[in-house]
Amino acid sequence: MTTQSSSTEKFDVVIVGGGLAGLTVAYRLGDKSVLLLEKEDVIGGRTVSMEMGPYIFNQGAQMIPGADSNVARLADELGVRRTLIDKTKTCTHMNGKLVASSSDFRYLLRLPIPLLARFKLGLNVLRLRSRYSGVVDKPPRADDKRFRELSEQSLVELMKIRDPDVKALWDAFSMAASTLACDEVAAFQPVNTFLHHAADEFFVEGGTGQLTRSLGEQISARVETDASVTSVESNGGAVTVKYQQDGVACAAEAKQCVMAIPAPSALGVLRNIPEAKRAALAQCEYGAMSSAAFLVDKPSEHFLGKGIWRIPVVGKRIIGISDPTYTFSAQMKQEDGRGLIRLYAGNEASEKLQEMPDDESLAIFEEELVEVFPEVIGGVLARAVKHWPHAICPWRVGRLDLIDKIRAPYDNIHFCGDYTENSGLESAVLSAIRVVAELGAGR
Numbered sequence: 190m191t192t193q194s195s196s197t198e199k200f201d202v203v204i205v206g207g208g209l210a211g212l213t214v215a216y217r218l219g220d221k222s223v224l225l226l227e228k229e230d231v232i233g234g235r236t237v238s239m240e241m242g243p244y245i246f247n248q249g250a251q252m253i254p255g256a257d258s259n260v261a262r263l264a265d266e267l268g269v270r271r272t273l274i275d276k277t278k279t280c281t282h283m284n285g286k287l288v289a290s291s292s293d294f295r296y297l298l299r300l301p302i303p304l305l306a307r308f309k310l311g312l313n314v315l316r317l318r319s320r321y322s323g324v325v326d327k328p329p330r331a332d333d334k335r336f337r338e339l340s341e342q343s344l345v346e347l348m349k350i351r352d353p354d355v356k357a358l359w360d361a362f363s364m365a366a367s368t369l370a371c372d373e374v375a376a377f378q379p380v381n382t383f384l385h386h387a388a389d390e391f392f393v394e395g396g397t398g399q400l401t402r403s404l405g406e407q408i409s410a411r412v413e414t415d416a417s418v419t420s421v422e423s424n425g426g427a428v429t430v431k432y433q434q435d436g437v438a439c440a441a442e443a444k445q446c447v448m449a450i451p452a453p454s455a456l457g458v459l460r461n462i463p464e465a466k467r468a469a470l471a472q473c474e475y476g477a478m479s480s481a482a483f484l485v486d487k488p489s490e491h492f493l494g495k496g497i498w499r500i501p502v503v504g505k506r507i508i509g510i511s512d513p514t515y516t517f518s519a520q521m522k523q524e525d526g527r528g529l530i531r532l533y534a535g536n537e538a539s540e541k542l543q544e545m546p547d548d549e550s551l552a553i554f555e556e557e558l559v560e561v562f563p564e565v566i567g568g569v570l571a572r573a574v575k576h577w578p579h580a581i582c583p584w585r586v587g588r589l590d591l592i593d594k595i596r597a598p599y600d601n602i603h604f605c606g607d608y609t610e611n612s613g614l615e616s617a618v619l620s621a622i623r624v625v626a627e628l629g630a631g632r
């Protein structure tokens with residue numbers, strides 16, 4: 190039964206959503222009177238992590254991109270420790286074969302695809318590196334020619350991909366970033382992910398959730414969890430935000446409101462939204478993802494091999510495998526004797542997994558893990574799974590022309606969250622920086 194709270198509290202700013210974007214806005218707003226509402230019982234959104242044995246299972250984001258990215262700088266400012274994932278090999282699992290090498294040339298040479306296709310792929314990779322390295326993890330800008338090239342066509346069109354094996358290989362990179370195949374999204378997404386593989390990536394000590402936990406500890410905003418926002422409406426000079434908490438219908442009024450929730454959720458709660466804004470947000474559909482982790486009876490390196498941190502997987506329900514123990518010390522891993530392996534599935538495969546009880550979906554993940562690493566049989570000590578119905582917002586062809594409308598505030602309602610840039614932690618932080626500037630405040 191729902192009861193009604195009698196009073197409407199007033200704030201300078203109400204932030205809807207306690208993921209990285211919403212929390213970063215609260216942090217940058219300093220001492221303003223701010224209420225942050227989060228529907229789950231913990232803050233963190235897609236950064237949450239849990240302990241498994243001596244290791245961490247990052248259920249959502251597992252690494253920070255770039256040594257000098259905004260999110261890396263934020264981690265440093267918060268005192269959150271990050272360690273370089275000093276990966277030494279490029280690898281892929283394809284047609285039943287794990288191809289890995291510390292030389293890109295040897296990696297390409299060993300791929301189980303026809304010789305001519307390998308040669309063309311090598312040339313294309315060189316071309317992508319020289320032309321687009323500068324756009325990795327940058328905010329998409331409509332006036333940048335390189336963003337335009339990557340946004341107006343799919344990679345299949347840009348690179349004239351004909352060979353089905355080459356397409357399947359690029360699909361793996363594309364799905365990791367967008368949950369969709371490389372002919373369903375703009376070239377920007379697979380290219381960004383591919384180039385990103387060669388760039389610096391960092392593991393957050395204690396798990397990615399440390400970032401948002403630390404923000405939660407350092408903000409002065411009032412944070413309400415288990416507070417699901419049901420309606421947001423601008424009425425002249427103020428915004429009224431209604432939410433449900435412990436069966437009580439509550440309301441708050443603010444001079445400004447920040448929507449820091451995925452676009453489909455924002456559309457579900459905004460009232461009297463201008464048509465152009467509604468249409469822009471409606472273009473931001475999300476793909477689903479599921480991640481699973483297996484605590485195993487031998488160090489992860491025993492299965493994945495030396496120098497391998499992440500393996501794109503081609504042609505299976507799982508699209509990637511990684512080693513969450515990669516940055517832990519060799520001595521610690523040796524002494525403990527156990528390992529952790531993380532797998533993830535995207536889009537249709539994930540949607541099907543989300544309909545099953547956890548035991549069933551974990552059995553499917555385990556089946557695929559064993560197909561890649563048969564030695565895992567009988568060695569699983571613990572397992573866990575997490576589903577994300579709104580995992581990633583794919584960057585479709587034509588999105589660049591919409592991006593300014595997606596970002597644009599109306600009345601006193603502002604929009605942040607990864608989907609207002611590209612996707613990922615860096616986009617969430619970038620979007621928060623933009624919104625704080627729009628609010629004309631902050632540190």
Ligand SMILES: Cc1cc2nc3c(=O)[nH]c(=O)nc-3n(C[C@H](O)[C@H](O)[C@H](O)COP(=O)(O)OP(=O)(O)OC[C@H]3O[C@@H](n4cnc5c(N)ncnc54)[C@H](O)[C@@H]3O)c2cc1C
Nearest residue numbers: 206208209210228234235249250251252418606607613614
């Ligand atoms: C499996 C997976 C792996 C990923 N790996 C990486 C990676 O390695 N590196 C990387 O950079 N990025 C990665 N990402 C992406 C990254 O996690 C996200 O881009 C980032 O965390 C998004 O932050 P956000 O604040 O924009 O959104 P969210 O984290 O989704 O925050 C939105 C918050 O709003 C809350 N909310 C929603 N509706 C309401 C409502 N009605 N009322 C109140 N609260 C509400 C949600 O509960 C949530 O806490 C990954 C994502 C997934 C799912």
